[in-house]
Amino acid sequence: MDGLHKAFESRIRLGIMSALAVNETLDFNALKEFLELTDGNLASHLKSLEKETFIGMSKSFVGRKPNTSYFITPEGKKAFENHLKALEQLIKAQLP
Amino acid sequence: MKEEKDYIRDLAEIRSMMERTSKFLSLSGWAGIMAGVYALAGAYLAYTYFHFKPEDALAAADKGRGSLPGLVLVALATLVLAVGTAVFLSAGKARKRGEKLWNATSGRLLVHMSVPLMAGGLLILVLMSKGLLGLVAPVTLIFYGLALYNAGKFTYSEIRILGLLEICLGLVSAYFIGCSLLLWAVGFGLLHIVCGIYLHYRYER
Structure with missing residues (x-):
């Protein structure tokens, strides 16, 4: 599909x-x-999305603690929107 | 290969995740109702015990000077009670929903509300120091309305409409200062109660 x-x-x-x-x-x-996930589980999913270049991350410090924040990349946004459209069409196609 | 009902569930989860991560939905309707009750009590006290009957921006200062500390105390007590109750009840609702009160969405909500609220609060201090007591009630309505209008993006969208109504009441009461306490009681009392009941019946039952 x-x-x-x-x-x-x-x-x-x-x-x-x-x-x-x-x-x-x-x-x-x-x-x-x-998402109610464990650190390891979340990290592995984040890594695989990063590999697809769908998300990016930036590291910074909040006080002394390292803080990693994630964002969606333009490619990621496009792929996600296409995925949504495809889902909607699949559902529509199967409705009577 | 996934089946149709999987796709429907996928879409439902996407929608719910988008909403949960961008909007603070643990706001309690009861918090609105209680805030309204406190505001009505506060307005009543201000009118009967402290004779807060401004006729124009300056006149209130001449007559009302003696009771100014009392008025400020009533106003602060109303504010603290309303905010305290809102935090307490929303914490309860968040716990029931399995969320934390302090998370990314509530933080964003507070930041976006705090800019207009701080500006309004400082302006009120300036007005009081210049003896323009008659303008205090309209200014609280206008800046609170602006804060709610901002907040509407980060919580139930009905809050946006409440914000617009508060702004309108504030502008009207700035023109008719003689009615400003009454309009304040409508804005902070009645509208909060109505909005709280609406949120409660729409989202909490």
């Missing part, structure tokens, strides 16, 4: 993309809270 992207087959990755699509940036802890 056109538009459906393999990277979004996992519902967790779809969740990450949804959250980043409506927020300029979100830090690791905020994502962790929204």
Whole structure:
């Protein structure tokens, strides 16, 4: 099926993309809270999305603590929107 | 290969995640109702005990000087009670929804509200120091309305309409200062109660 992207087959990755699509940036802890995941699990999904260049990250310091925040890239936004469109069409096509 | 109901669930989860991560939805309707009740009580006290009956921007200062500390105390007590109740009730609602009160969305909501509120608060201090007590009620309405209008992007969108109504009331009361306490009671009392009941019935049952 056109538009459906393999990277979004996992519902967790779809969740990450949804959250980043409506927020300029979100830090690791905020994502962790929204998605209710463990550190390791979230990190591995983030890494795979980063590899696709769908999301980017920037590191900074809040006081002395390192803080990693994530954002959606233009490619990511496009792929996500195409995925959404494809989902909608699939559902529409199957409705009587 | 996924089936149709999987796609529907995918879409539903996308929508819910977008909403949950961009809007603070633990705002309690009861907080609005209680804030309205405190405001009505505060306005009543200001009118009966402290004789806050401004006729124009300056006149209130001449007559009302003696009771100024009392008025300020009532205003602060109303504010603290309203904010305290809102935090307490929203924390309860957040717990029920399995969320934290302090998260990315509530933080953003507060930041966007605080700019107009700070500006309004400082302006009120300036007005009081110049003896322009009659303008205090209209200014609180206008700046609170601006804060709510901003907040509407980050919580229930109905809050936006409440903000616009508060701004209108503020502008009217700035023109008719004789009615400003009454309009203040409508804006902070009645409208809060109505909006709180609406949010409660629409989202909390």
